[in-house]
Amino acid sequence: MWLVSNRMIGTMKEDDCEIPGPLWRVLTEPHPVKLALLVLFGLILEIYIHFFLGVAIVYTHFFYLIIVIAGLWYGRRAIWIALFFGGIHIAVTDILSGFITHDSLIRALMFCVVAFVVGTIAEQLRCYQIRLLRQNKELLALNDHLHDSNEQLEMARASYATANRKLNLLSSVTRHDIRNQLTALLGYIGLLKHQAEDPALHALVEKEEQVAQKIVRQVDFTKNYEELGVKAPVWQDVAQSVSTLTSAMPSGLVRITTDFDGLEVYADPLLEKVWENLIDNSIRHGERVTTISFTYVSSPDNATTIVYEDDGAGIDKTDKEKIFERGYGKNTGLGLFLIREILAITAISIRECGTPGKGARFEILVPDGKYRFPGNS
Numbered sequence: 224m225w226l227v228s229n230r231m232i233g234t235m236k237e238d239d240c241e242i243p244g245p246l247w248r249v250l251t252e253p254h255p256v257k258l259a260l261l262v263l264f265g266l267i268l269e270i271y272i273h274f275f276l277g278v279a280i281v282y283t284h285f286f287y288l289i290i291v292i293a294g295l296w297y298g299r300r301a302i303w304i305a306l307f308f309g310g311i312h313i314a315v316t317d318i319l320s321g322f323i324t325h326d327s328l329i330r331a332l333m334f335c336v337v338a339f340v341v342g343t344i345a346e347q348l349r350c351y352q353i354r355l356l357r358q359n360k361e362l363l364a365l366n367d368h369l370h371d372s373n374e375q376l377e378m379a380r381a382s383y384a385t386a387n388r389k390l391n392l393l394s395s396v397t398r399h400d401i402r403n404q405l406t407a408l409l410g411y412i413g414l415l416k417h418q419a420e421d422p423a424l425h426a427l428v429e430k431e432e433q434v435a436q437k438i439v440r441q442v443d444f445t446k447n448y449e450e451l452g453v454k455a456p457v458w459q460d461v462a463q464s465v466s467t468l469t470s471a472m473p474s475g476l477v478r479i480t481t482d483f484d485g486l487e488v489y490a491d492p493l494l495e496k497v498w499e500n501l502i503d504n505s506i507r508h509g510e511r512v513t514t515i516s517f518t519y520v521s522s523p524d525n526a527t528t529i530v531y532e533d534d535g536a537g538i539d540k541t542d543k544e545k546i547f548e549r550g551y552g553k554n555t556g557l558g559l560f561l562i563r564e565i566l567a568i569t570a571i572s573i574r575e576c577g578t579p580g581k582g583a584r585f586e587i588l589v590p591d592g593k594y595r596f597p598g599n600s
Contacts, residue, residue, distance in 0.1 A: 294342040301342045312331055398442055412435060458595070462517075483517065488571070489592075511535055526590050529587040530587075535582050
C-alpha cells in the first residue's frame with residue numbers, strides 16, 4: 224500500500240497540485256454571510272444532536288471545519304468563533320449532565336488552539352502574499368524602467384552606428400582622395416629629382432619625397448586604426464598568421480623562424496598587423512638584422528608569453544617604454560602604438576626587454592583564457 228501511494232504521488236503532475244480559481248477564492252477570501260450560515264448550522268447541530276439526541280462527540284468535528292474556514296478568512300479573530308462554539312458546548316454539557324465535564328473543557332480548548340494556529344498561519348501567508356505582491360509591483364516597475372532604458376540604448380546604438388558609418392565613409396573617401404593626390408605629388412617629385420642637377424636642390428627634393436612618403440604611411444595608419452575593434456576577436460593560429468605574412472615578403476631579406484606548437488590566441492583580426500609592424504620595425508631600425516625568431520614560454524598565473532627577438536642593434540633603455548607612445552620614433556611613430564592598441568583589445572600586453580647592442584626582444588603576455596593549444600586538448 225505504501226509503495227502504491229508513493230508511485231501515485233510520484234506520477235502527479237505540477238498542475239494536479241493547483242487549486243482551481245473559484246475554490247481558492249472561497250478558501251481565502253472572507254465571506255461574512257457564508258460564515259454566519261455555517262455558525263448557525265453548527266448551533267443547530269449543537270442543539271439538536273447534543274441537546275436532544277445526547278451525542279457529544281462526532282458532530283463537534285464539524286465545528287473544526289467552521290473554525291478552520293474562519294481562521295483562513297479572518298486570521299486569529301477566528302478564536303471568537305472557537306470560544307462561541309466551545310462555550311455553547313460546555314453549557315449544553317452542563318445542562319445535560321448537571322456539571323461541566325473534563326471532556327467538554329478539553330474539546331473547547333482544542334477549538335481555541337485550532338483557531339489560533341490556523342489563524343496565525345493564515346495571517347502569515349497573507350502577509351507574505353502582500354509582500355510578494357508589493358515586490359512584484361516593484362519588479363514590474365523596474366522592468367518597465369529597464370524596457371524604456373533598453374529602448375533608449377537601442378536608439379542611441381542605432382544613432383551611433385549611423386554616425387560611425389558616415390564617419391567611416393567620410394574617412395574612406397577623404398583618405399582615397401589624399402592618396403590620389405599624394406601619388407601625383409610623389410610622381411612630380413620623382414620627375415623633379417631626376418631633373419635637378421644642383422646637389423643642394425636634389426637633396427631638398429629628396430627631403431620632400433621623404434615627407435610625402437611619411438604622409439602616405441600616416442594615411443595608411445588611419446585605415447588600420449579605423450578597422451581596429453570593428454570585428455569581434457577570434458581564435459588565431461599564431462604560426463599560421465606569421466607564415467601568411469612572411470610568405471608575401473621578398474625572400475632572402477631576413478631569416479624568420481617560428482616555434483609555437485600549435486599555439487592559438489584570442490585576439491583582434493588585425494593580429495597579423497602586429498607581426499608586420501614588429502618585422503618592419505626590425506628591418507628599418509635594427510641596422511643589421513639577419514634573423515628574427517618567434518617562440519613562446521610559460522608565465523606565472525597560467526599565462527603564456529610570445530617572444531619576438533631579432534639580432535639587430537636593439538633598443539636603448541631610455542626608449543623601451545616611449546616607443547609605444549603615439550608619434551614617438553624615427554618614422555611615423557605609429558607602428559608600435561598600433562601594436563599595443565590591437566593587443567589591448569583582448570587584454571594582451573607587450574613590452575620590450577632586449578639588451579641594447581644585442582637585438583630587440585618583445586615579450587607579448589597572453590593571459591589565461593586568451594590562449595589555447597587545440598592539438599593538445
